[in-house]
Amino acid sequence: MSDITKLTISQTLDGLKSKKFSATELTKSYLSEMEKNRNLNAYVLETPEHALAQATVADANYAGGSPRALEGIPLGIKDIFCTKDIRTTACSHILDGFVPQYESTVTSKLFADGAICLGKLNMDEFAMGGSNENSFYGPVVNPWHPERNLVAGGSSGGSAAAVAANICAAATGTDTGGSIRQPAAFCGVTGIKPTYGRCSRYGIMAFASSLDQAGPIAKDVRDCAILLQSMAGYDAKDSTSVNKEVPNFLSSIGQSIKGLKIGIPAEYRPQGLNQEIANYWEKGIEILKQAGAEIVDISLPHTKYALAAYYIIAPAEASSNLARYDGARYGLRVDGKNLDDMYTNSRTEGFGAEVKRRIMIGTYVLSAGYYDAYYLKAQKVRRLVQNDFTEAFKKCDVILTPTTPIAAFPIGDKSMRENPINMWLNDVFTVSVNLAGLPAMSLPIGLSKDGLPLGLQLVGRSFDEETIFKTAAIIEQEAKFERLK
Numbered sequence: 001m002s003d004i005t006k007l008t009i010s011q012t013l014d015g016l017k018s019k020k021f022s023a024t025e026l027t028k029s030y031l032s033e034m035e036k037n038r039n040l041n042a043y044v045l046e047t048p049e050h051a052l053a054q055a056t057v058a059d060a061n062y063a064g065g066s067p068r069a070l071e072g073i074p075l076g077i078k079d080i081f082c083t084k085d086i087r088t089t090a091c092s093h094i095l096d097g098f099v100p101q102y103e104s105t106v107t108s109k110l111f112a113d114g115a116i117c118l119g120k121l122n123m124d125e126f127a128m129g130g131s132n133e134n135s136f137y138g139p140v141v142n143p144w145h146p147e148r149n150l151v152a153g154g155s156s157g158g159s160a161a162a163v164a165a166n167i168c169a170a171a172t173g174t175d176t177g178g179s180i181r182q183p184a185a186f187c188g189v190t191g192i193k194p195t196y197g198r199c200s201r202y203g204i205m206a207f208a209s210s211l212d213q214a215g216p217i218a219k220d221v222r223d224c225a226i227l228l229q230s231m232a233g234y235d236a237k238d239s240t241s242v243n244k245e246v247p248n249f250l251s252s253i254g255q256s257i258k259g260l261k262i263g264i265p266a267e268y269r270p271q272g273l274n275q276e277i278a279n280y281w282e283k284g285i286e287i288l289k290q291a292g293a294e295i296v297d298i299s300l301p302h303t304k305y306a307l308a309a310y311y312i313i314a315p316a317e318a319s320s321n322l323a324r325y326d327g328a329r330y331g332l333r334v335d336g337k338n339l340d341d342m343y344t345n346s347r348t349e350g351f352g353a354e355v356k357r358r359i360m361i362g363t364y365v366l367s368a369g370y371y372d373a374y375y376l377k378a379q380k381v382r383r384l385v386q387n388d389f390t391e392a393f394k395k396c397d398v399i400l401t402p403t404t405p406i407a408a409f410p411i412g413d414k415s416m417r418e419n420p421i422n423m424w425l426n427d428v429f430t431v432s433v434n435l436a437g438l439p440a441m442s443l444p445i446g447l448s449k450d451g452l453p454l455g456l457q458l459v460g461r462s463f464d465e466e467t468i469f470k471t472a473a474i475i476e477q478e479a480k481f482e483r484l485k
């Protein structure tokens with residue numbers, strides 16, 4: 001019954017309700033597919049016993065006629081979400097063997113709605129990276145042409161690869177500068193970063209607290225709406241959570257976009273933009289025009305400074321957040337002659353190269369004499385980026401851009417590994433959205449000449465995910481992108 005793993009969440013829920021298959025049969029099918037696809041390295045921990053126990057409860061609820069919203073849906077959980085009594089390491093050596101005694105709010109909500117945990121998914125260490133090559137457990141292999149050994153994107157590479165390979169029905173992700181949208185684009189799946197504050201950050205290991213936001217990665221737009229409905233909502237345990245009613249995201253899908261104004265930013269057409277990506281962008285514009293939308297040229301003039309500002313603000317916050325990992329309380333401890341020695345040894349051995357790089361950059365920009373010169377200036381640029389979007393949304397309802405400047409590249413690509421700035425440039429179309437705290441979705445639009453997925457990004461007003469879902473559903477319907485089977 002491996003074919004049932006290819007169904008979307010909405011199709012799976014229909015099958016479970018009509019008793020075409022049970023939650024236990026479904027879960028066993030996913031576990032079997034996971035075993036066959038271990039070469040992708042998408043999971044860093046599989047939890048079959050836990051999943052089957054949850055499936056038994058789901059079957060009982062279906063038999064009793066009281067299924068919950070996600071009853072029996074098997075999910076993969078990014079290893080940055082704390083899961084009670086299940087190892088959580090953020091794919092870092094410094095958290096070796098850490099087993100949380102509490103559950104993140106997002107996973108609590110999903111499991112309370114009947115979702116099943118298949119295991120923990122691979123990611124860049126502490127979500128720092130754009131290729132999933134920075135994981136202590138090794139890189140994830142993109143399921144599109146696995147023989148070519150391509151990256152799955154990052155930091156939520158395990159999540160995107162697992163969804164694309166049908167080894168989970170959907171997955172959780174986090175997005176600090178594009179970490180849901182970029183891997184979704186590389187793997188030919190759909191992912192949404194909600195508005196900052198829409199989903200609780202409680203129980204998510206912090207990278208950059210003013211930028212991190214949880215969101216779903218799924219097979220299609222409808223599945224993202226179903227999952228976000230469960231994940232979103234106010235949480236008193238998170239001071240950045242916004243006390244705002246969660247709308248019915250599903251009701252947006254299928255609505256007309258006639259008269260909707262679609263903003264096309266001039267700054268997202270840099271000289272030398274990949275022609276295939278430019279052509280697919282035009283295809284997206286044409287689809288929306290045919291559906292009755294109005295295309296509007298807009299300007300986001302401070303876009304060119306966004307990447308530099310992001311790579312000052314994010315490392316600064318990371319430097320502060322990661323100070324708690326010292327070997328004294330949990331995770332890896334490497335003893336030394338004294339306390340300072342133990343701190344140094346534990347952090348030296350525990351953190352990978354990219355995490356160390358960002359901690360050092362962040363510590364530097366926060367230090368006396370450089371705080372004003374770098375960090376404060378970056379925050380001023382952030383405000384200008386936010387103002388650009390505010391002005392743009394006076395002229396349009398939603399913005400359409402490419403998600404990434406390139407398709408997936410080979411694992412170990414020298415140009416990326418030897419110059420980290422080349423890797424950071426992959427975030428050029430995504431980081432502005434995080435600086436402004438806006439919602440954005442990536443969905444697949446087509447394949448490159450090399451047979452690799454390419455994505456388009458929709459950016460909405462603050463707390464207006466509905467317009468994104470409505471617009472994305474039209475593009476998805478007309479693009480007719482074929483997922484991996």
